[in-house]
Amino acid sequence: DAKTTQPNSMESNEEEPVHLPCNHSTISGTDYIHWYRQLPSQGPEYVIHGLTSNVNNRMASLAIAEDRKSSTLILHRATLRDAAVYYCILRARNAGGTSYGKLTFGQGTILTVHP
């Protein structure tokens, strides 16, 4: 799977929007962009995913650049509960319609939310 690059850490104030960037310049046309977050002492949990168009769900929004070489996870109003490590990964779609292969996570972005 292609690599992603994220800032090591970001900070935000409570109730403010947060934009978490991810660069994936080697993304292929069939790679899905996934975001996960890991709260302290827990396993990672799914946040959102997308392919080409921007996506919204109850947790967040995902903005995907037109060339798909970068994406941004948007938390519209950060809460203290959003303090976590956020991971951006790419999920490849192979020619046979499968999504196998090594799934590697980078260091992620540590998000700190201040009251």
Place this chain on the structure above:
Amino acid sequence: NAGVTQTPKFQVLKTGQSMTLQCAQDMNHEYMSWYRQDPGMGLRLIHYSVGAGITDQGEVPNGYNVSRSTTEDFPLRLLSAAPSQTSVYFCASSYGIMRRSSGNTIYFGEGSWLTVV
């Protein structure tokens, strides 16, 4: 629907002992994997499987064995525990056949905290 279940949650081993971390999923997922996470670090892939009878190595496979005899189970075996294997271990699973609606969401277990003394 229990999702991904890992056992045990906590374990202390002596150097040289062997043990098996269990992982089971009830979602009929083809893809299963094991990660380890050291303090303050990201997740590192140990081994993964794309279906029953098929396994492959990840980034840090040394000292670990896996097998996949059924779709549901993917145990991780520590052959001779070493202090360097002190870590938190996460099992994960997902569909292998790409599903546009889910994009093959990855589901993680709650983790197994292992200390080797």
